[in-house]
Amino acid sequence: MIMNDFWTEGDPIVDKAAPDGPVETRWERRKFSAKLVNPANRRKLTVIIVGTGLAGGSAAATLAEAGYHVKSYCYQDSPRRAHSIAAQGGINAAKNYRNDGDSVHRLFYDTVKGGDFRARESNVYRLAQVSVNIIDQCVAQGVPFAREYGGLLDNRSFGGTQVSRTFYARGQTGQQLLLGAYQAMERQIGLGNIEMNARHEMLELIIVDGKARGIVVRDMVTGEISTEFADAVVLASGGYGNVFFLSTNAKGCNVTASWRAHRKGALFANPCYTQIHPTCIPESGSHQSKLTLMSESLRNDGRVWVPKAQKDTRKAADIPEDERDYYLERIYPSFGNLVPRDIASRAAKNVCDEGRGVGPGGLGVYLDFADAISRLGRKAVEAKYGNLFEMYERITGEDPYETPMRIYPAVHYTMGGLWVDYDLQSTIPGLFVVGEANFSDHGANRLGASALMQGLADGYFVLPNTISNYLASGPFPKIDESREEVVEARTQVEDRIAKLLSIDGDRTVDSFHRELGHIMWEYCGMERTEEGLTKAVGLIRALKEEFWTRVKVPGKGEELNQNLEKAGRVADFIELGELMCIDALHRRESCGGHFRAESQSPDGEAQRNDDEFSYAAAWEYFAADGKPTLHKEELTFEYVHPSTRSYK
Amino acid sequence: MDIQVRVWRQSGPTDKGRMVAYDVKDISPDASFLEMIDVLNEKLILDGDDPIAFDHDCREGICGACSMVINGVAHGPEKATTTCQLHMRKFKDGDVIDVEPWRAAAFPVIKDLIVDRSAFDEIIQAGGYITAPTGTAPEAHAAPVPKKDADAAFEAATCIGCGACVAACPNGSSMLFTAAKITHLGLMPQGQPERESRVLDMLQAQDDAGFGGCTNMGECAQVCPKGIPLSLIGRLNSDYRKALSKR
Ligand SMILES: Cc1cc2nc3c(=O)[nH]c(=O)nc-3n(C[C@H](O)[C@H](O)[C@H](O)COP(=O)(O)OP(=O)(O)OC[C@H]3O[C@@H](n4cnc5c(N)ncnc54)[C@H](O)[C@@H]3O)c2cc1C
Ligand code: FES
Numbered sequence: 080m081i082m083n084d085f086w087t088e089g090d091p092i093v094d095k096a097a098p099d100g101p102v103e104t105r106w107e108r109r110k111f112s113a114k115l116v117n118p119a120n121r122r123k124l125t126v127i128i129v130g131t132g133l134a135g136g137s138a139a140a141t142l143a144e145a146g147y148h149v150k151s152y153c154y155q156d157s158p159r160r161a162h163s164i165a166a167q168g169g170i171n172a173a174k175n176y177r178n179d180g181d182s183v184h185r186l187f188y189d190t191v192k193g194g195d196f197r198a199r200e201s202n203v204y205r206l207a208q209v210s211v212n213i214i215d216q217c218v219a220q221g222v223p224f225a226r227e228y229g230g231l232l233d234n235r236s237f238g239g240t241q242v243s244r245t246f247y248a249r250g251q252t253g254q255q256l257l258l259g260a261y262q263a264m265e266r267q268i269g270l271g272n273i274e275m276n277a278r279h280e281m282l283e284l285i286i287v288d289g290k291a292r293g294i295v296v297r298d299m300v301t302g303e304i305s306t307e308f309a310d311a312v313v314l315a316s317g318g319y320g321n322v323f324f325l326s327t328n329a330k331g332c333n334v335t336a337s338w339r340a341h342r343k344g345a346l347f348a349n350p351c352y353t354q355i356h357p358t359c360i361p362e363s364g365s366h367q368s369k370l371t372l373m374s375e376s377l378r379n380d381g382r383v384w385v386p387k388a389q390k391d392t393r394k395a396a397d398i399p400e401d402e403r404d405y406y407l408e409r410i411y412p413s414f415g416n417l418v419p420r421d422i423a424s425r426a427a428k429n430v431c432d433e434g435r436g437v438g439p440g441g442l443g444v445y446l447d448f449a450d451a452i453s454r455l456g457r458k459a460v461e462a463k464y465g466n467l468f469e470m471y472e473r474i475t476g477e478d479p480y481e482t483p484m485r486i487y488p489a490v491h492y493t494m495g496g497l498w499v500d501y502d503l504q505s506t507i508p509g510l511f512v513v514g515e516a517n518f519s520d521h522g523a524n525r526l527g528a529s530a531l532m533q534g535l536a537d538g539y540f541v542l543p544n545t546i547s548n549y550l551a552s553g554p555f556p557k558i559d560e561s562r563e564e565v566v567e568a569r570t571q572v573e574d575r576i577a578k579l580l581s582i583d584g585d586r587t588v589d590s591f592h593r594e595l596g597h598i599m600w601e602y603c604g605m606e607r608t609e610e611g612l613t614k615a616v617g618l619i620r621a622l623k624e625e626f627w628t629r630v631k632v633p634g635k636g637e638e639l640n641q642n643l644e645k646a647g648r649v650a651d652f653i654e655l656g657e658l659m660c661i662d663a664l665h666r667r668e669s670c671g672g673h674f675r676a677e678s679q680s681p682d683g684e685a686q687r688n689d690d691e692f693s694y695a696a697a698w699e700y701f702a703a704d705g706k707p708t709l710h711k712e713e714l715t716f717e718y719v720h721p722s723t724r725s726y727k
Numbered sequence: 728m729d730i731q732v733r734v735w736r737q738s739g740p741t742d743k744g745r746m747v748a749y750d751v752k753d754i755s756p757d758a759s760f761l762e763m764i765d766v767l768n769e770k771l772i773l774d775g776d777d778p779i780a781f782d783h784d785c786r787e788g789i790c791g792a793c794s795m796v797i798n799g800v801a802h803g804p805e806k807a808t809t810t811c812q813l814h815m816r817k818f819k820d821g822d823v824i825d826v827e828p829w830r831a832a833a834f835p836v837i838k839d840l841i842v843d844r845s846a847f848d849e850i851i852q853a854g855g856y857i858t859a860p861t862g863t864a865p866e867a868h869a870a871p872v873p874k875k876d877a878d879a880a881f882e883a884a885t886c887i888g889c890g891a892c893v894a895a896c897p898n899g900s901s902m903l904f905t906a907a908k909i910t911h912l913g914l915m916p917q918g919q920p921e922r923e924s925r926v927l928d929m930l931q932a933q934d935d936a937g938f939g940g941c942t943n944m945g946e947c948a949q950v951c952p953k954g955i956p957l958s959l960i961g962r963l964n965s966d967y968r969k970a971l972s973k974r
Contacts, residue, residue, distance in 0.1 A: 141861040156782060157848050159888055160790040176868070212864070219864035221857040221915045223881035230871025248881055254789055255884060262856035269852035277845065300837055329784040363757040368765055369786050470788065473805075473812050476757075539861045587772050589765070633772050638739070639838045641780055642772065 085616065085661050085706060092346070092697050092710040096545075097201045097501035102187075102718055106205040109501065110544050114551035121146035123554050126546070127294055127309040129281045129336050131158030133253070133531060134514025135315025136260035137538030143267035145543060147550075150274045150307060151264070152296060154331050154644075157277055159261040162317055162329040163534065166253025167374035167467070169237055169245035170531040172210040177234055181242040183207045188719050189240055190529060193419060194494075194522020195671040195687060196721040197349070197695065199714060201501055202519045209540045210532050214246055216539055220259040224248050236417070237376055237527045245528045250374050250466045256531055260538070280644065282575075283568045284312065284340045284510070287558055291340075291510035293565070295572045299644065302637040304572055306565055310553040311509045311546060314340060315538065318493040318515035320353065322652045322659065323604075324596025326490040327359060327372040333648040334655050337497050337516050345505040346697035346710060348518035349495035350655065351663035354525050354672050355605050356491035357423035360474055360484075361443040370489040371474055373446070374467055375527055378416045378423070380451035380460065381484070383407050385444050389434035395445055395483050406430055414726040421524050421672030422726055424488035425685075428605050431487075438485040447483035488605065492530060494521040494671070495662075498697040498712075502545035503537060506697075511546055513537035518695065523671025576636045579646045584629035588645045591626050595619070595649070595656055603660050608676045612664040619657045626653060658698060658707055665709065668692045689721050728754055728820040732767065734779055735827040737836055744836070746825070756816035760803065761786060761793065763815055764826075781840040788812040788952065791887030794894070795840055796827040801891035801950040809889065809952040829890050831899035833937040844890050846936035847904060853932030854925035855908040857917050876914045883910035885953045892947035892955075898939030903947040905929050906963040907955045913966060923970035930967060 098105045098112070116124065124147050128139045131153040143149045153161060173186040186207035191198060214232070218224065224246050225233040237245040248255040267273040278299040285293035285306060293308040319334035320326035341347045358373045384405045386398050406426060408415040418426075427444045430436065437443045452460050457480065461468070468479045475485070496518040503511050503519070514534040521529065558565065602608075602615035626649070634640040669678045669685035670692065678686045693716075699708040729752045737744030749771075754763050761783055768778035784792040793810040797803030803813045818824065826840065834842040872880075886907040893901050909926055912918035918925075941960060948957040 137861070144860040155784055155790070155792060156844055157888065159848075160784055160792050162785065162790075164790050164887075165785045165787060174867070212862075214867045215864040216859070216861060218867040218870075219857070219859035219917055221859075221880075221912050221917050223877050223884050223911065223915065225881075226872055226874045226877040228874050230873050230877075231868055248884075251789065251885060254887075255881070258884065262851060263859070263861075265848060265851040266856045266858065268848075275848075277848075329790060330786060331784050364755045366755055366758040366762040366766055368759070368762050371787050470812070473788075473808060474759075474814070476814070476816055543861070585773070587769050589769060631772060633775075633777060639780055639841065642778060 085664060087702070087706050087708045089699065089708040089710050092498070092712045094199070094500045094712065096504065097199070102200060102204045105201050106208055113545060113548035116547045116551050118146050122148060124148065124550050125150060125309040126311050126313060127307060128152070128313045128315055129294065130161065130315030130317060130514070130516070131261070131264065132161035132163035132315060132317055132514060133257055133260060133534030134516070134538045135313070136161065136257065136264050137535050138313060138315060138513055138542050139273055140260060140263035140267055141539050141543045142546070143272035149267070149272060150276065150309060152276045152279045152281055154280045154299065155277060158264055158275060159258065161257060162332050163257045163531070164254045165329060166531055167250045167372065168376045169235065169247035169252045169528045170213070170256065170535070171237070171244050171526070171528040172214045172246060172532065173207050173244060174211055174214060176232060177243045179242045181244050185242065186210060186244065190520070190526055191522070191719040193524060193526040195524050196522065196689065196693065196716060197670060197714065198520055198522030200716060200718055205541065206520050206533055206536050209536045212540055213532060213535045217256060217259050220263060222248065222255045222259045224255070235376060235379065240526065247376070250464070253531060256535065281316070281336045282339065282572045282647065284343050285565055285568045286343055286507060287562060287564050290508045290555065292555065292558055295568050297572070300639050302635070302640065304569060306560060306569055308558050310550055310555050311511060313511045313513060313542065313546070314497065314516050315513045316516045318496070319652070319655060320490045320493050322595065322656050323490040323599045324592050325362065325367060325370050327356060327370050330369060333651070335648050335651045337512070338651040338655055340497060340505065340507065340510060342700050343507065344700070345507050345510060346498040346699055347495070347658065348498040348695050348697040349662065350659045350698065351603065351666065351673065352494035352523050352671060353490055354420060354492040354494060355424040355488045357420055357427055357488050358446060358486045359489035360471065361438055361487040363439065371470070372489070372491060373471060373484065373486060375420065377446060377464060377467060380455070380463070381416065381446040381448050382450060383416050383423070383444055383446055385430045385435040385437060391435070395437070395447070404435070411726045418726045419524065420527065424672065425605055425674055427488055443485035443487045445483035446486045448479060449483070452480065492525055494518065494523065494525055498695070502548065503542055504545070504549065509549060511542060513542050523673060575647065576643065579630065579632050579643060579650070580636060582628065582630050582632070584631045586629045587631060588642055588649050591622065591630060592645070592649045592652070595622060595653055598622070599656055599659070603663050605672070606674045606676055607663050609664065612660050615660045616657060616664070619653060619660065623653045626650065661707060662696055662698065665696065666692055687723070693721070728756060728815065728818070730754065730818060730821065731823045733823065733825045734839070736779070736839055739838055740835060754815055756814070758815050759786070759811060760797070760813040760815065761811050779840065780838045783811055786811040789887060791889035794829050794842065794889055794891070796829065796894060798825050801829065801894040802952055807952055807954045829894035831893045832939070833899060833901070834890060834893060846938065847888050847890065847901070849936050850901065850905055850929050850932045851908065854921065854928035855912070857912055858921060859917070870916050872916060880911045880914035883907045883914070883955065883959060886955055887953060889952065891950045891952060893938065895946040895950040896939065897944055897946065898942060900941045901933050901938040902941035902960050902963070903951065903955055903957070905933055906959040909963045909966055910959045913962070922966065923973060926963065926966045926970050927974070
């Protein structure tokens with residue numbers, strides 16, 4: 080065992096479920112080798128699914144259609160409101176409808192490379208393969224994708240790819256895909272195959288005889304705590320970007336479901352891999368509660384610039400062409416404004432750090448549509464981006480047809496998550512994890528339009544095929560409520576709620592959340608240093624201490640209590656924040672969206688270190704000595720050979 | 728700017744409820760309406776009062792969670808805008824603003840500004856889908872859809888299910904919500920096989936859930952944050968008549 084002040088290194092971990100042999104047939108072979116469940120037996124098997132986003136919604140509908148009994152949970156008042164609803168830009172699929180050289184292999188290649196060689200080849204290949212089925216499935220459900228005049232599906236190129244493989248529904252792709260999954264789910268709810276529990280929050284995992292067998296949930300209307308059992312548990316609870324307080328995520332997005340499982344033994348992989356999105360509306364003041372994304376499809380037609388001079392306070396229109404720096408086009412001539420997200424984000428930070436940022440506080444860069452409007456005409460721009468422009472105007476009070484938009488990077492997506500094998504099973508037998516909640520497919524950086532693809536791939540096509548292999552050995556013995564493990568899980572939840580309500584301190588939950596967010600953004604955001612991360616760990620530990628002595632949670636447990644909900648989530652975010660900083664600290668390389676100041680090339684570009692860090696870091700929960708244990712999963716690249724990403 | 732809000736406070740479904748006035752001082756015109764309530768809530772908590780409960784999630788106008796009647800208008804004074812996208816710059820210093828929950832027989836109040844909208848899910852369960860179990864789909868290009876139809880279907884499908892239409896309707900009718908789904912699915916070739924049963928079943932579910940009847944008042948379309956037009960109700964009615972005549 081290797082030890083230091085912050086973590087302990089344990090045994091390596093391997094993905095035993097992944098078949099070897101030719102990558103093209105791995106998924107076919109895994110499906111063939113997986114055990115099946117006889118249709119008559121499926122009715123006797125219950126699956127709990129936490130989350131109704133693209134991943135959980137599609138999984139619930141598909142498993143129910145296959146004949147399993149599904150119990151579904153979400154914290155919103157309806158499954159249709161899961162955070163996936165907010166995705167704007169689009170979904171990738173290797174259909175090659177444009178005849179522009181796309182293929183399953185190219186999507187695979189782009190995704191592995193885009194993830195900066197920190198994802199598994201097997202998983203990514205499968206993702207590219209099933210991407211084509213997703214589009215077929217969604218069209219059959221009536222998802223109104225954008226179409227050409229001939230009636231065929233339209234595509235666009237998106238965030239860092241050179242082929243047009245992104246399917247979209249104006250700026251509301253996530254909404255339309257989610258409604259497709261939601262409607263399929265509602266049909267199954269109506270048929271009695273899914274038992275839907277909206278406004279219910281999972282607060283603990285129940286493990287019996289070493290297997291995930293249930294969850295403890297709180298009814299968010301009455302406050303009632305109950306224990307729910309099943310033959311397998313699926314977490315589809317989304318990402319943890321809200322650890323930064325300000326992010327593009329919905330306000331309720333949280334890590335609690337995953338974190339509770341992590342505390343019970345599920346390894347958490349690559350927690351420090353978060354994606355910072357380059358095109359968000361900058362912060363406007365201390366009241367700011369979230370940040371709004373402007374779809375990066377805007378970069379297809381918008382040009383990014385800042386003034387050449389520092390502290391230039393002139394209005395955009397008053398700055399002549401030759402005093403503008405179109406820095407992405409200048410530094411990356413072959414990709415220009417379409418460089419991947421991490422590169423665009425860091426470039427924006429750099430120009431702002433140089434004092435050339437625009438808008439309040441100098442934290443913003445222009446995204447200018449003047450050229451596009453004169454080239455294509457206002458009407459065409461309106462048809463493509465109308466709703467985004469409106470949204471921008473509503474929020475900022477500025478008209479982007481007249482003045483360039485101001486944008487700045489914001490936390491947007493988390494590539495890290497619970498470790499899963501090729502079957503999407505975590506290190507706890509019977510606990511499966513799908514969608515953004517798992518760590519599997521995006522490596523250190525996610526390409527645009529690939530999260531929707533992964534969520535639906537997991538839920539419609541992967542999980543339904545792999546979970547049967549596990550369920551084939553069920554139904555498992557019925558569980559008695561009075562079993563020690565069940566009572567313990569329930570008591571943990573009740574005690575924690577009682578504790579949160581009893582502190583009655585002098586600081587609000589939000590004040591702690593904001594403070595945590597500042598620490599994370601400052602030290603574990605786009606640029607990280609050994610010194611900063613070490614400091615952050617200390618700050619977070621102190622914050623945790625303070626939270627548990629000074630937080631003020633009004634009201635009671637047995638009622639609708641939104642501050643109690645938030646308090647539990649923030650308590651988990653604080654622990655996660657510490658692990659993220661430790662993970663970032665241990666990874667002494669610049670990789671994907673994570674720039675480690677100590678690891679850069681002479682011209683300031685990110686320098687990956689494949690010799691030492693070509694692995695996924697799977698963490699075991701903090702031991703009694705306060706240190707988490709690192710288990711490395713070595714990554715091998717047989718098909719796409721690690722190269723330095725160059726977008727110049 | 729300084730304003731006063733008068734907010735509907737109701738501790739639970741059985742409480743009678745009442746309006747309570749709060750002063751909010753020094754709020755930025757760039758804050759959103761919900762951020763203004765956040766600021767107020769932070770103060771209430773520290774003062775030992777009960778913060779105001781309200782539904783919200785995405786805060787970007789797409790999830791349909793936020794739902795406040797502001798000065799008597801569902802989602803407030805700005806056209807085609809959800810509560811979360813409304814900003815304080817639309818108000819004036821010194822304004823007194825009334826904030827109430829959706830009020831409709833089918834949407835009972837749970838607490839303060841939070842109502843139960845599960846009746847909408849019941850309408851969808853009854854037929855707001857196309858039956859296409861996973862794995863059965865033909866190749867996506869097998870059936871082209873004229874762009875005109877696809878675009879119109881999309882427009883109807885942008886409904887966020889917030890319920891403002893019901894809150895605004897003097898009859899508490901959900902007709903615009905249902906019409907939007909009928910139109911979306913009815914314009915797609917995939918939606919044809921279930922077109923007749925869909926309209927019959929969804930209308931039945933609507934009645935069963937306690938929504939009122941539609942008398943073409945048009946208030947719904949006025950407040951719809953997504954601009955779903957009243958004309959879709961005409962389309963629904965024509966589908967309904969056709970389906971009835973074939974029954
Ligand atoms: C603004 C925005 C735009 C985006 N645009 C794109 C895009 O154009 N293309 C793309 O590919 N990706 C995009 N993404 C990313 C993508 O939308 C998400 O990664 C994806 O939708 C996540 O889906 P999910 O099903 O994993 O989780 P979610 O949709 O986040 O769903 C999580 C579910 O879990 C439930 N839940 C969570 N915790 C609990 C708990 N403790 N108890 C009970 N239920 C719980 C929630 O209620 C919810 O139902 C975007 C993301 C954002 C924020
Ligand atoms: S909070 Fe999502 S629409 Fe307003």
